Amino acid sequence: MAESGYQLVRRLEGQKRLAGLIAAHYGGALEIEKTKSQPIAWVSAGTPAEILWAMDFCVQFPEAYAATCGARHIAHGHCEITETRGYEHHLCTYCRNSLGASIAQLEGMSTYTELARPDFLLVSNGSCIMVTKWWEHLSHLWQIPLFTIDCPLVIPAYNEKDLTENVKRQCLDLITYLEEFTGKKFDYDRLQEIVANGQRSSQYYMAMLEANKHNPVPATFFDIMGHNFPNLALRYLPEAAEHYRLMTEELNQRIADKIVPMSNIQYRIYWDGIPYWFAIRQLSEKLESLGLCLVTSGYFDMFSFDRLDAQRPLDSVAEGVATMILNHNPSYKAKATEKIFRDYELEGGIFAYAQSCKPFSITMRYIAEHVQKQLDVPVTIIEGDLVDETFYDAERNNMKLQALAETLAARA
């Protein structure tokens, strides 16, 4: 619970710098599309993007783009386009947004096309098998080649070395394919340089997140989550590490200056799952009114890239792809979530069920119950979806959040 004598400053200085980085990334890609100066790849989260950067590809992330569309309330229009083409309403809404946006772009139906047109596609099924189907459809729409990385689910029966070797073999196939595709020899020194940048960026990213171990927090989860983008899409550049170094400095300075990001901080709360991008403002206001402060989330693990190691570039890239957080069995995820609760001294949890996202949602109840039993903390499961607003019932979710706050108050 926050003490008195704290000053409320909602906006982080790093927000402006982040906006600049994002604008430069998307704008730069569109410029590359015009000049055809580099090949453009669309990749899914959990792929060895370092290999593409080392081959001088311009790399775009349709999942991040879907989140942007959700936040700008334009995803629903894209999803509707896919429904007219036969896609079922329950299918992943990131996927439907992306395919709808692609159809709009290809058929000249929209002027909102931030993603530069792709020449090549790369996907990994570490996050889910659904995403490989999504990328197959992108390949069909854009009529461009798709390379797939196959990642077995990480279970205790497996040796991590074997899982890494399995992905590494596929990375070597990818390199061979790209050498032919680009007509250029793969440069392992360049890969090492890129991995070194990613390693530095990831170290500062983790430091930024850890600032929120302080009570009261210098920023909420909703304030920080947008800052995942540089480590996802720009970690090959020194600018990403510099952004996180400055972010860490800023957060630590806010702690020293007794600055808090919201009024009425009463309880330290965990958020599980992908944010409902279209509902962030509404949820922020509701949570603030209830004194529920979102401190951190397991969602950040998706962007940590903490396996990157410049001393063993390709192996560490393969290791990160093979062991990404989503690609673990439920008991591992439950224990990882429990650890976050302990490390950040969390008092309750909000689990954001997404109707169309199976990897994040299907075992959510099990993980929530595990945390509740192990730590005796109250949790609630709210319902919605990633970017499709039609699945979201604000009133129902508000009641659940209210109940969580009342439970916490009764325990105080």
Place this chain on the structure above:
Amino acid sequence: MEDILTKFKDYCERPYERAAQLKATRNIKIIGCLPMYFPEEIIHAAGALPVTLFGSDEPITLGDGHMMTNACDQVRSSFDSLLKGKYDFLDGIAAIYVCDQVRFYLEVWQLDYPVEFFHQMWRPYKLDKSTQVFFRSELERLISSLEEFTGNKITDEKLRASIKVYNDSRAMMRKLNDLRKARPGIVSASDMARIVAASMFIPREEHNELLGQLLAQIEQSDAAASQSLRVITIGHPCSMPETEVLDLIEANGMVVVDDDFFTGGRYFSKDVSASGDPIDAFIDFYMNAIPCTTYHFPENWLETGKSFSPYADYVIDLMRQGQAKGIVVLKEMYCDPYDMEFVLMKKRFEEEAIPYVSIITEHGSGPLEAIRTRVQAFEESLRFI
């Protein structure tokens, strides 16, 4: 003939009765396999009995308390059955990760309801040489886990003998399927599904014996071929389609001459080689599998201009080989791989001017009247082609 068909029907109505009886009388280890594609031959070679775990038609009352409702009926219903004690006769559970639902959820079965033998297995989604190495180690891990659990050594000879038993089974099912293509209606679509499903519940040798008798009787039968419109049925990727829906199709002017069900053609279309190294034979079987919505064929996506839906090509070929006039697609709610593939499939059907109707079904959902209307409309449209 009717007596044998009734026996198969009984097995499907009480799918695990025979397994439970065998466990009690002969102390055989029973291992439940979640659909699809688990290498039952290896369980058989270990001296255990593999049984396939389908859900039931009962309302889901316990399962939804443990998992979220965006899972398909097959996954939710079979988990519900587990919690209700319907699988208490099992000594173990095994599954291949065919989709995200099984992959991300399966371990919760073991956490909530531990069984003595629990085996999760990865079959690569991407079928190429680079993923074979890991898959080989998966097959070896399965063999050693089963050896440890049953105490029985699984030799190459035993594996080859089991493969032969299953190949004999598949060959007879293929023969039956050929007979219905040659003489439509000689075996109904619902009987066909029940015959194949029953093979997944009882010892394969017993099933082979019964099926052999049935084939002999059918071959001697002088029943005339149905003159109804020939169609094929596809879909329902890993559950058994509702036999009421299959009966409804055949009661409305159509006759099913082939299918792609897991409890149908998909199950028996291809053999595992019974000669040479058995592990190599299984690798070959899986790596050169018939197209499925749960496989990724890299060459189709790396080289533009190649087929964008090998699965659609496969079912179109089935339709043409069966001289069928159209395709009835039965879709299961919340089956992401199939729903995604269906969009591409639809495009291929339209390119080839293939008549089709797609029907979403869910166990226990019941509204057969709505399905009847669509089936009748489809039959009428076929009459004018």
